Amino acid sequence: GEIFGFLGPNGAGKTTAIRCMMDFIRPTATRLSSSKSCEIKLFGINSTAANFHLSREKIGYLIPAANLVGSWNGKDHFSYKESLFGKSKNLSDLIQRFDFNPKLKVKTLSTGNQQKLGLILALMNEPKLLIMDEPTVGLDPILQEEFYKILREFSAKDVAVFMSSHNLPEVEKICSRVAMIKSGKIVSVQKISALEGKKLHTVRVTFAEKVAENELADKDVEIIDQIDGGYILAVKHEIDPFIKKLAKFKIESISISQANLEEIFMEFYK
Template sequence: MSDSSAPPIEVEGLTKYYGDVRGAEDLTFTVERGDIFGFLGPNGAGKSTAIRVLLGLLAPTEGDAWLFGNDVTDRAELLEAKRRLGYLPSDVAFYDRVSGEEILDYFGRIRGDDRREELLERFPVPLERDVKAYSSGNRQKLAIVATFMHDPDLAIMDEPTAGLDPLVQNEFYEFLDERQAQGKTSFLSSHVLSEVRRICDRVGIIREGRLIALEEVGELLAESGTVVHVRLAEEPPLEALEFPGVSSIDRDGDAYHLVLSREYDALVDRLHEYTVEDLEVREASLEDVFMHFYGGEDENEDEDVPDGDVEPAATDGGG
């Protein structure tokens, strides 16, 4: 049963295989009350697999997961947790031959709609029209209203701003900030790095089903330090520019790109040996951090799960 002191999300050794295909492996992390937690990784990394296990849509191969202290593999406990949950999937799908108002009426009867009118003012949609006539942006706004109108303590979201224009995206970010101020928790999967930097407190980075980083956003950026782009008259080999503090280095023609932990003196000493034609030094961005973990991988790779495991309904996780 729900424990008021339990974290909204707790995962320990969570593993999911589809036959011989790895979806997620040995994931361990905790999302505390009031967190806005970003779950990062390109398509195919295992983000959606982990979310489906949390929602009880998939059974884990090994490991455990809890929502508010409720075991997600126990049907009665999962139902108890879902009373406090809102779910916004990456592929929003509604019945096309019903109106937006009928959709919200349906979800409202299931779990409540205290914040419905307020949310419709912030994310307006043509309620009288059938959903088949909606643009992708209106479908996403309808899903946002359906997800949050019962004021859930925890929202689990998979690419929540897909299809939204920049103004609506900013409104959504402000809404999540307000939820956080009220002690509500948000967990979102995303590969939009500017979005993660804007709203998240902590991030988990997943690669090939494994969690490879779990840190506060600010700490992750601080550890990545400095990015240096330098063009030299000479053409030294990459190893000639390596020194303690350099975490990565590559070359494009006569331009060298280094990521280092603010070892400015060592950088100056090393560059003194060459003729510097151009030099740019800047603080690392979240994009730099991401490429450090994923450099060279195809972010458009398909998710490594069977199509039949994709959740079709917009907010089934909340009811």
């Protein structure tokens, strides 16, 4: 029932990783060795195995808008999926909650309504795992909140959710853990609560006399900007040792603020 976030800037490799998970494309090698092949297993079955369809039957996958059939309407898409996976028990409820008109052809739908259709298709057959790439693109704030509510309801029923996003507030709001990806490589996997507890401070300080950068910077202190008479610095871990270091200088002004979650995340992408 975990809601797991897959966070990274555009181009980091999120969509490619998800396409590999679904066996739409196949990984050829790890970064460690070109002689080693990557292996992805869902529900214990390798994604490249002949019987991977047994895993796919348990997965609700958010279909990209480009893969919807333009000449079909929503009803056509729902009927096709039910022909493959059986009658949906929650389809009517999802249509109502997403305020979706299933009679309109896909090619006439806005980006937001195409996204609604993709989400309903992913959610309509009681999956055990949801895999979603940027699921709230095109949704207005009210529908985003409704979508988060639906995800929490699925999570409470022990449905696992794997969702990619470049939207930090979204990940912070809905996910319990997050993997951060940079240039195709996972740089960290963290609990959101653990990230929120990390020590990172921003210090703005001015001095009565000139102080050189090398007198302040060290492995835990980074100079972000130079200002009139001083600096803006980022201080990792505990702030007290840096304050003691500052005590030997003549300080005119100083302000200290704890970094927000976005600033903490950005540390992983430097």
